[in-house]
Amino acid sequence: MIDGVARLGAWVLRTIERLGFASRFFVAILRFSGASFSRFRLTIREIYFEGVMSLVIVGVSGLFVGMVLGLQGYDTLVRYGAADSVGVLVALSLVRELGPVVAALLFASRAGSAITAEIGLMKATEQLVAMEMMAVEPIARVVAPRFWAGVISMPLLSIIFSTVGIFGGYLIGVVMIGVDSGAFWSQMQASVDFRDDVLDGIVKSFVFGVAVIWIAVLEGYDSPPTAEGVSGATTRTVVTSALAILALDFVLTALMFRGT
């Protein structure tokens, strides 16, 4: 009993400490991010690894998510004689919710885990220490470019996801099922608002990008320098990112929700 209380207390203290370290680390990234912009080449390299290399999985998933939305949406809407609205359903669900969320989940598992493993391994093989010995700040040279690359890539990936998804919905709705193409696009246009729907989605994906990449670099930088430690950190990155994305999504959706 006493043991349990003690463990609970230790856990609380550890969590608070970790949160403090995470915040301090975030500030340090911001402080040392000068180099990632003055030597933008560093960041571009990371955008290549995080963004461009995630394109295939994001594109393919987007296509399939859009096609599934098209099929399911048609199946439901046709009962109400509103099959023409399948475009609205696909576009709104993708732009507002699924695009940012699913793209961020994919990004966390595709790029976030890789970054954690990379930085963790750099730490385990004492490359980060070596940098410090050479008076190179590892946060400026290693962490910040990866961080900004993630922040930049995430909204781009989410937009591409939504677009490919809408195309997938078009393929199913118009090409396969035969919903009228004009009605498909015009109803979509009438219901999707650029500022309220598309920009909200981009804001969401930006927030998700910051959260995911922050967790990824933090877990990597903080991982115990052992093989086990790196593998644990990689797992934690994916799990924590997924939870953070879904929780943040709820908060953001609630904030952006307008009744009436």
Place this chain on the structure above:
Amino acid sequence: MNRNRAVDFWVGLFVLAAIAALIFIALRAANASSLSSAAVYSVKGHFNNIGALKVRAPVRAAGVLLGRVTEISFDPQTFEAVVTFTINAKYPFPKDTSAQILTSGLLGEQYIGLTPGGDTADLKDGDTLEITQGAVILENLIGQFLYSKAAEGGMDKSGGSPGGGSSAPGPGAGPAGGAAGGAASAGGPAGGASPAAPASGGGGAAAIPSPPGMAAPAGSAKGEGKR
């Protein structure tokens, strides 16, 4: 350096793809028109019933989109709905313009339709429209139709056949008449004697479940139309 050139190329392509995607969504999937914050003037209208009108619903004249509803409130003095909406400043309207709440299609969203009047003075920002017509509530309409149909049927019967004088269908048989316009009059001859119209109820019983079945999705689809 050579290797970096390839990286740069792919990153550039990635950014271009994202920009193209954004432009596609902005122009093809969304109505980017809301971005262009064109000059507008806002006008108020008091309606006795706005139905399912929502903020951001379109304002049209002759079917052309000219503005959007910006605010819906309730006036506790007159117990009327006050709808504020904007009209593009490019299109001045006469002062005696009337506003109606219309529905696009049977299940479509509701919008405000403007019918210009003949006044020489134009509407100014903040003006209130004098002539308005609220939303048509389908349920009321059906009720009225039934009532008039019933009254008509009752008149016919009392004039025509001696036995069927009291065949006016009770409220229970009502929906049946709504389903098939002729049901009330068809039920009339059959249900001759009884004023409660059990006979027409019998004929209509099969039809009753179907009209609510059709009406319910209509209501939910309307709610769904604009999220």
